[in-house]
Amino acid sequence: MAEPDEPVLEVRDLAKLYPLTQGVVVKRRIGAVRAVDTVSFALRRGETLGIVGESGCGKSTVAKLLVSLERPTAGTIHYRGEDITRLSGRALRAVRRNIQMVFQDPYTSLNPRMTVGDIIGEPFEIHPEAAPKGDRRRAVQELLEVVGLSPEHLNRYPHQFSGGQRQRIGIARGLALRPEVIVADEPVSALDVSVQAQVVNLMERLQDEFGLAYVFIAHDLSVVRHIADRVAVMYLGRFAETGTGPEIYDHPTHPYTQALLSAVPVPDPVARTRRTRILLPGDVPSPANPPSGCRFRTRCWKAQERCATETPVLAVPTDLAGPAAHASACHFAEERTEVRA
Numbered sequence: 001m002a003e004p005d006e007p008v009l010e011v012r013d014l015a016k017l018y019p020l021t022q023g024v025v026v027k028r029r030i031g032a033v034r035a036v037d038t039v040s041f042a043l044r045r046g047e048t049l050g051i052v053g054e055s056g057c058g059k060s061t062v063a064k065l066l067v068s069l070e071r072p073t074a075g076t077i078h079y080r081g082e083d084i085t086r087l088s089g090r091a092l093r094a095v096r097r098n099i100q101m102v103f104q105d106p107y108t109s110l111n112p113r114m115t116v117g118d119i120i121g122e123p124f125e126i127h128p129e130a131a132p133k134g135d136r137r138r139a140v141q142e143l144l145e146v147v148g149l150s151p152e153h154l155n156r157y158p159h160q161f162s163g164g165q166r167q168r169i170g171i172a173r174g175l176a177l178r179p180e181v182i183v184a185d186e187p188v189s190a191l192d193v194s195v196q197a198q199v200v201n202l203m204e205r206l207q208d209e210f211g212l213a214y215v216f217i218a219h220d221l222s223v224v225r226h227i228a229d230r231v232a233v234m235y236l237g238r239f240a241e242t243g244t245g246p247e248i249y250d251h252p253t254h255p256y257t258q259a260l261l262s263a264v265p266v267p268d269p270v271a272r273t274r275r276t277r278i279l280l281p282g283d284v285p286s287p288a289n290p291p292s293g294c295r296f297r298t299r300c301w302k303a304q305e306r307c308a309t310e311t312p313v314l315a316v317p318t319d320l321a322g323p324a325a326h327a328s329a330c331h332f333a334e335e336r337t338e339v340r341a
């Protein structure tokens, strides 16, 4: 049985490799894409972990592993003390109810031929114990109200809603089974900036109301700033730096975080002049053939010989103190404040 302060989710050394094959009829395995490679974190009740990184760094793969849409190649995911990567059948279904996903694109993730009522009520078909048949219509109407939509919209179709409203429908569906954890994979990335804040505010309100824990994925550090209690910056399948919001935004120590932060737009013109923009050379290397040692070294301005031979571990650097002393996977981690947004 889980202790009260035990994490809801605990992820240890999670890895997902996709086989790389060649040939149409006879497929030969020629390598592997290391989409996620030794990722570890814990998530407590009511807490939000923001995961941020560029396209292809493995964010969606982490999300799919957490909700059991994919099986890990290695590592464990404990939900309330139980390793869910070993479960199958009824036991897995029971756990899945508690960990739900909200998808990125509200335009493609809702079936256009289903009414909103059927979309939101769909989880009850898989988990009939969550709402008896006679109560389902009322349950769906309640969920519509909870996310700020009219309960009368039950019989409408997704195309009759705006992008922001559709994402509210996606969130209502995610809430239907009263999960403890919601994994939101770029839930606002497809929305206009003005609508993004409304959806983030709604998610914050629902978190307080239902004691939800969130894994909130974004490719931009600014999106998770207000909602995340802790932030993990991801690069090529690994976490480069993790810490609380103030540690990451005000005291970043990993060069990759510093570069990402320096690219976040700053509205205040005075603050903008004090800031240094770091432009990274080259592209992100292929996860099928990641650089040896530190994966960031091919784009890092601080890289030295040691970076090619020794993989930096995600740990608190012993020579740093105060808010700079948080986990950073860099041999030469040091604070740099002129990149702050």
Ligand SMILES: Nc1ncnc2c1ncn2[C@@H]1O[C@H](COP(=O)(O)OP(=O)(O)OP(=O)(O)O)[C@@H](O)[C@H]1O
Pocket: 018, 019, 033, 034, 035, 053, 054, 055, 056, 057, 058, 059, 060, 061, 062, 219, 287
């Ligand atoms: N089913 C798959 N088969 C092979 N490779 C895959 C598969 N799914 C993902 N990948 C690869 O794994 C890596 C990580 O992909 P993932 O979708 O997790 O990235 P992401 O961070 O979510 O990117 P984005 O910001 O574009 O959504 C990419 O190189 C991708 O091409």
Ligand code: SF4
Pocket: 254, 255, 256, 294, 295, 296, 297, 298, 300, 301, 302, 303, 304, 307, 312, 329, 330, 331, 332, 333
């Ligand atoms: S370990 Fe080396 S290459 Fe990697 S981020 Fe630190 S300085 Fe750069």
Ligand SMILES: [Mg+2]
Pocket: 059, 060, 061, 185
């Ligand atoms: Mg993705």
